[in-house]
Amino acid sequence: MSYSKEKVESILNDGLQRRGFLKGLVACGVLSVLPGGRLLANESLNTKIPYLGKKSYETFRNACPRNCYDTCSIKTFVKDGVMQFIEGATESTFTRGGCCVKGNTYARRVYSPKRIKYPMMQIGGKGSGSWKRISWDEAISHIGDNLLNMKKEDGHLLGAALTKYSGNFGITHYGVEGMFNSIGYTTRFGGTPCWPAGIDAQNFDTGNMWCNDPEEIKDSKYIILWGVNPASNSIHTMKYIYEAKRKGAKVIVIDPLFTETASKANEYFQVKAGSDGLLALAMAKIIVENNLHDKKWLKKNSHGYKEYEKYLKTISVKKAAEVSGLSEELIKEIALGFAKADPATIWIGYGLQRHTNGGAMVRAIDALVALTGNVGKYAGGARYGHLNTWGFNYNAMTNPKPEGSIGYTASGAVMGDVHGAGSGEKVKYSDRYLNINKTADGILTAADPKIKLLWVACKNPMAQDFDRNKLIKAFNTIETIVVADQFFNETTKWADIVLPVTTQFEEYDVNVSYWHYWLSLNEQAIKPLHEAKSDLEIASLLSTYMNKKEKGSCTFPQKYNSKKTTIKEFNNGIYEQFGIKSWKDLRDGPVKAKAVIPFADGKFSTPSGKFEFYSEKAVEFGHTALPEYLEVRKPYDKYRLTTLHSRFSLHSQFQNLDWMEDVHPEPFVYINPEDATFKRIKTGDMVAVFNKQGLLRVKAKVTDNTPVGTFMMYEQWFNNSIYNVNELVDDTSSDMGSFKTGAPGIALQDTYVNVRKI
Amino acid sequence: MNANSERLKTAKDLRDIFLSNNSKELFEAFSSLLEDTNISEIELETDFNYYFVGPDTPIAPPYASIYLDEEDSLMTKTTMQIRDLYEIMGFKNSLKDKVPEDFIGLELDAYYQLLFIEIEKEIPYLKDLRTYFLCEHIDTWIFKFINRVLEHQDKNSNAIILIIKKLDNFFKNELKIKGEIL
Numbered sequence: 060m061s062y063s064k065e066k067v068e069s070i071l072n073d074g075l076q077r078r079g080f081l082k083g084l085v086a087c088g089v090l091s092v093l094p095g096g097r098l099l100a101n102e103s104l105n106t107k108i109p110y111l112g113k114k115s116y117e118t119f120r121n122a123c124p125r126n127c128y129d130t131c132s133i134k135t136f137v138k139d140g141v142m143q144f145i146e147g148a149t150e151s152t153f154t155r156g157g158c159c160v161k162g163n164t165y166a167r168r169v170y171s172p173k174r175i176k177y178p179m180m181q182i183g184g185k186g187s188g189s190w191k192r193i194s195w196d197e198a199i200s201h202i203g204d205n206l207l208n209m210k211k212e213d214g215h216l217l218g219a220a221l222t223k224y225s226g227n228f229g230i231t232h233y234g235v236e237g238m239f240n241s242i243g244y245t246t247r248f249g250g251t252p253c254w255p256a257g258i259d260a261q262n263f264d265t266g267n268m269w270c271n272d273p274e275e276i277k278d279s280k281y282i283i284l285w286g287v288n289p290a291s292n293s294i295h296t297m298k299y300i301y302e303a304k305r306k307g308a309k310v311i312v313i314d315p316l317f318t319e320t321a322s323k324a325n326e327y328f329q330v331k332a333g334s335d336g337l338l339a340l341a342m343a344k345i346i347v348e349n350n351l352h353d354k355k356w357l358k359k360n361s362h363g364y365k366e367y368e369k370y371l372k373t374i375s376v377k378k379a380a381e382v383s384g385l386s387e388e389l390i391k392e393i394a395l396g397f398a399k400a401d402p403a404t405i406w407i408g409y410g411l412q413r414h415t416n417g418g419a420m421v422r423a424i425d426a427l428v429a430l431t432g433n434v435g436k437y438a439g440g441a442r443y444g445h446l447n448t449w450g451f452n453y454n455a456m457t458n459p460k461p462e463g464s465i466g467y468t469a470s471g472a473v474m475g476d477v478h479g480a481g482s483g484e485k486v487k488y489s490d491r492y493l494n495i496n497k498t499a500d501g502i503l504t505a506a507d508p509k510i511k512l513l514w515v516a517c518k519n520p521m522a523q524d525f526d527r528n529k530l531i532k533a534f535n536t537i538e539t540i541v542v543a544d545q546f547f548n549e550t551t552k553w554a555d556i557v558l559p560v561t562t563q564f565e566e567y568d569v570n571v572s573y574w575h576y577w578l579s580l581n582e583q584a585i586k587p588l589h590e591a592k593s594d595l596e597i598a599s600l601l602s603t604y605m606n607k608k609e610k611g612s613c614t615f616p617q618k619y620n621s622k623k624t625t626i627k628e629f630n631n632g633i634y635e636q637f638g639i640k641s642w643k644d645l646r647d648g649p650v651k652a653k654a655v656i657p658f659a660d661g662k663f664s665t666p667s668g669k670f671e672f673y674s675e676k677a678v679e680f681g682h683t684a685l686p687e688y689l690e691v692r693k694p695y696d697k698y699r700l701t702t703l704h705s706r707f708s709l710h711s712q713f714q715n716l717d718w719m720e721d722v723h724p725e726p727f728v729y730i731n732p733e734d735a736t737f738k739r740i741k742t743g744d745m746v747a748v749f750n751k752q753g754l755l756r757v758k759a760k761v762t763d764n765t766p767v768g769t770f771m772m773y774e775q776w777f778n779n780s781i782y783n784v785n786e787l788v789d790d791t792s793s794d795m796g797s798f799k800t801g802a803p804g805i806a807l808q809d810t811y812v813n814v815r816k817i
Numbered sequence: 818m819n820a821n822s823e824r825l826k827t828a829k830d831l832r833d834i835f836l837s838n839n840s841k842e843l844f845e846a847f848s849s850l851l852e853d854t855n856i857s858e859i860e861l862e863t864d865f866n867y868y869f870v871g872p873d874t875p876i877a878p879p880y881a882s883i884y885l886d887e888e889d890s891l892m893t894k895t896t897m898q899i900r901d902l903y904e905i906m907g908f909k910n911s912l913k914d915k916v917p918e919d920f921i922g923l924e925l926d927a928y929y930q931l932l933f934i935e936i937e938k939e940i941p942y943l944k945d946l947r948t949y950f951l952c953e954h955i956d957t958w959i960f961k962f963i964n965r966v967l968e969h970q971d972k973n974s975n976a977i978i979l980i981i982k983k984l985d986n987f988f989k990n991e992l993k994i995k996g997e998i999l
Contacts, residue, residue, distance in 0.1 A: 098927055
């Protein structure tokens, strides 16, 4: 061997030898003759004796920005500029030092070799897989020219559409909407695929969506977990449920599926999907008949109780038993148990409202909680979610439209350049809104103008939007699709341009939850990998380019500073609510909002100022005034298909990481043994699940966790797999959502399929 | 061209291929490495991106850590060891914390530059470090990387096979002569 391994390693590992070697390196002139490349001669070589002992970690405050109840407060440990690992912040009593299985993979996610590294253009056409690397300048000028040409040709930018949702719920990421605001009136996919029917229901009832602090659950005496599976999807709340249980509370799970949470409960009741509303009404009837309703609370705080009580008389417990699959005795047992406990609470899951009668069912459950006086009570409440701590400035969203921008008028018609000329009236324009839950339909039917450019951010529409085949068809009608993402997925597959975006560890941000009451600062812990840029920096680059080409064409700030952008989100209201003097206080750890029990003061933001059993507002939006029983969508195929979140992924995020693939490598359709026997299917058999929408080939797993007549398939996306449950889910709407979110939700739990063994 | 100059040119061409930022740079480096090919600029780049860059999961991520640390991760212990080695070699990574030091483009960059000062400038001061880098590090992963490409020829890309074979020959030869300057 021409070199001495020991000698080289002693130079590397012995401080004195290292120093001597480096001095020699300088002396012999190596640095001045290195030809150069990406590795440059280090002119400021440190020839002091280096410290080669164990280095301490730098720590940073972070938060998980995924669309999750728990929104963990995180502490990140960095050494030599490299993120080593994360911990749940101990300062938050909710996160309490632990992250979930997904959160614990964050270092893996940031440094995954699968990350999108550079801006790239799919030159072989959508779905071709032929990608060319382009510079940021090329990407931005291509998009910018596209927009400016569109405006020149059409006179407006309504042909440019944005679909953005919850892939990153950091507050500054609303700057993506800000970017679209700043170029003019455009097309937006509005509404929410998550929880709109429930939001409307709670707003009809209480004038708000405002849940009690989940940490109070530890003091609840009777807890109904109704269509929710926190053992899988809100693990931090489970400790409060366990504590309550230890203290003697009764924990009941009502769900069509036997979930992880059901296995932890005192009792599990398997109901037929879509029957929950009738079950709640039957329970209410029993409570009233047993004189266990809270008459004092109802008199003081409710509106329309008499009508509700009268309606309950028409409810048949026998029919409720038939429809729900529970016996009359069991319904009575739950109803009386709930009514006698004080305080009692119900946690209403989001799956429950994803039915054609979802909003009506949430209203029926709200009414049950109010009937027993558990609204406005510590450790009580009809818990669904809240946005009570989200009062930020949304500064990055507030850019004005460029002067002279043309858009939709209130009548929904696109107006031409000369509209209103000479009339003396100022025309009021708006963006064009399409339903985010009918993305494919929206794209295919949008006319005057058609959608020519679609920008996708913080979202994977192919995994989250419905009717996959229709969506592919729709995407193929769009001239330019830009997708900003961290990883390649089924949406980027159909993109023309992909832009690599930062993870939360590579930028500043601020985060709160729609469930708990903690506030976390998210500090930049490491440099962005490869050429990733934050959504907001991309917006700044676009603004710089557009203004250079056409002054005033984009109002988004041209200078980007992640930290300053984040600081601008804070205001005195936030400081007051969280009891801090400055955002800087958050460097010491997350803080919790001052305790408030929702509606404890008896003030509701409904038209009557009270809890409304009878809602005129609901009538205004085409619903019944009372939380009446509404039958669920009729079957259109042999079996019901229900689709859930997996604990190993958040929608399509995380599942592509090697650790997750190790424990959850492939998708299954879960089938009850009785159905499996009928179809002669065994675990491991490849089956075709199909309906009028499409067909999926997938392995079967036979389990009695699913009821007879119902199949279960996780929603998620798997790397290198064509599995996508949206192959089977159509875009039928749920009953509510238009009141507060602008568009109805999606009745994805009312999907029906058939199966055959392949 | 003598054998040393040939080695230097091959190292530089291979480096320039893996450090290329766009089609043009890639094609120029490829054309310098392999004359008389009828592969188009676009075909070369789309195949190159399919195997090594993305945006879809690359067939053979060109980072030592992937083959040495039994982890599907960048910026690992291996990366830090190579970072340290570069420091002693007098290098500063202009892409520090953004592109891992054990990225093949940077490793080829280091190897080429060290070879250059020995062959062209006749300064042997870093020779031991270069051969250590070659024998104790590059040798431990580069052929695993090469094999991964050769095992996944589903794209049937002549260009990629030609590049990989050149890389294979180059390092096999370097190891055979133990990095000595001839």
